[in-house]
Amino acid sequence: MYAIARQRILGQSFQKMRPAVSVLRSYSSAAKQITVRDALNSALDEEMSADPKVFLMGEEVGEYQGAYKITKGLLEKYGPERVLDTPITEAGFTGIGVGAAYYGLKPVVEFMTFNFSMQAIDHIINSAAKSNYMSAGQISVPIVFRGPNGAAAGVGAQHSQCYASWYASCPGLKVLSPYNSEDARGLLKAAIRDPDPVVFLENELLYGESFPVSDEVLDSSFCIPIGKAKIEREGKDVTITAFSKMVGYALKAAEILEKDGIYAEVINLRSIRPLDRSTINTSVRKTNRLVTVEEGFPQHGVGAEICASVVEESFAYLDAPVERIAGADVPMPYAANLERMAVPQIEDIVRAAKRACYRSVPLAAAA
């Protein structure tokens, strides 16, 4: 846990150095920009005030204002009975959250990072995900597990794993991964209102980024349906699927590809389970080529599932093999240059898209 304290201090200074990227959108009623952090905070605030059964639980969510300041101000507003600082006992407090959810309370359990959720994974899978099935519908578990997922900057192997594919393989869980502020607000509100266990995978490096949001996003009843992907950018030549931080990279790659005359369609998955197979397949049937992008380990990853789904349903429409971009098949190294190589970069996505379009020599070696 020392590493996380050090990383918090470093991470915050990191965020100051990194320019806030605002991706251009063509909203008619745009203008207001909020960070993902504020989006999550406002979503939690609104849901807690709307329903007294919602409460927060996790390490440092209260007096510390949240390890990443997501829960800032909520302790003052709702008191220590609804914003609980827990001891460092993931297995214990996750189980307590599940037990409370059995009785209809709506806990939002924060893991400081999803790496620590491995200490509690028995409760997430065995007590939460499987309970509705084992009890034949008598006991539903309206709980949300949220926290940062995936690689941050220089935090080493034990703090950088992406858990999307692990949780998404388990029936009984819903797994969501937002990209921008609109996703963050809408999906978190939907997750809290959902009667099933939801794993909500955020990204630490996105917390500080601002995105423009429309007025309807800021409305307190705004909700995004679980299980629908969003087409962030329309195109006709190649489909690129991504989630979380990789959506930003995919969009930038699409801009670069446009200069070479390749118009990429970028799909923001939003929901890893249930996976929006129909949107992905419809897009592939239109473009005939697919590149899947994710940050996690390649074997048995989200890209593997998407590839299998497309091969099962749209094989005849594919003009090229599916390209799978994932993190390197190694535990995350610490050195900055090695870390850069272990995580997909924009150039990798561009190269893969060009390969799918037969525009370059296949399998260029990594630099």
Next chain:
Amino acid sequence: MATAFSAAKFSTQPFHLNPTSTTSHDSPLVFANPTSQFLGSTRKLHLTSSSKFNLTRRSGTVVAVSDVVKQKKSKSAPTLLITKEEGLELYEDMILGRAFEDMCAQMYYRGKMFGFVHLYNGQEAVSTGFIKLLKQQDSVVSTYRDHVHALSKGVPARAVMSELFGKTTGCCRGQGGSMHMFSREHNVLGGFAFIGEGIPVATGAAFTSKYKREVLKEADCDHVTLAFFGDGTCNNGQFFECLNMAALWKLPIVFVVENNLWAIGMSHLRATSDPQIYKKGPAFGMPGIHVDGMDVLKVREVAKEAIGRARRGEGPTLVECETYRFRGHSLADPDELRDPAEKAHYAARDPITALKKYLIENSLASEAELKAIDKKIDEVVEDAVEFADESPVPARSQLLENVFADPKGFGIGPDGRYRCEDPKFTEGTAHV
């Protein structure tokens, strides 16, 4: 009437348990056992005299109740601990547990039941002693040895038997099985296969009870949760995490340890550095009680106090019940490691025989009445088997049901219906 607790309630005076014995030093190397015969290993133990429990160190009480109750009973004129109705209720519940489990064994060997079946024979006093004091809204969380907990809490024998046969009329429609008994109506929250998994869930249920009272302002919500688990679980991390949080937040829960001295084939003494589990309570700031789990009346007295404590909002209690399972860990366990002398010792202390003796000696019931109860329970169990036999197996379509409470993933709207069924859902803020 003064309960065993009140005699030593949170006092810090040293408590002599057995005034006739010589005091022995509380040496960590000698396994000092309380005077209830604490056999429990493949090797013979020297039965040392009881040690003087030094209570001045801690704020919680560490008491071996069995002797206090024994002394009280022998000194004064026999004051009865139960009325006739209560006695018959306890007897009936224990007989139901025993008869049901015996029938399970029969059915298993006939192939009607399959998988893992863990039987509760011998431990009935703990289940009956505790659960018969609960209200319907109180909850029980158990382990894989949960058939009798479910029966004591009120789940019909038919529903439990059907569940074990894997039929669709079971309490979980055949989807749970022996180890996963859930009942929303009777507040049985499972049924967990992993040891220690139920303890945090029970703590969460207790947390809900407190939350409802304090935050949701349901002033009369005094629901108590009981967590049942074994001696092996007391070495697991989740157990300690929950003792800490339950005491920290003063949750209305009772942690009931069914110490039957064996975790499959691992003797408690071989697995635990300090085998006296009740001592772990005061380390976390709650009272730790040891009670003879083969005597339903003693268990009931302790349970009354512990449940009362929780209901009044005074916080959790750790109760260690020294008990024994007459059969192996499960029906697949050949049970070769346990000393036959130990088994005989505990078989002689069968809780049902003991209660029967008490009822008859104190003229609370006659032989005929008890035999009538035996017969009635036999019929109940036979009927349960017939019902389960005749019930249908689940339909094929049931395979994919109940994975989610809200399958389409669009959430449930404020009117309580699935949002995706609402035609107006596609307008407005939803991006479809």
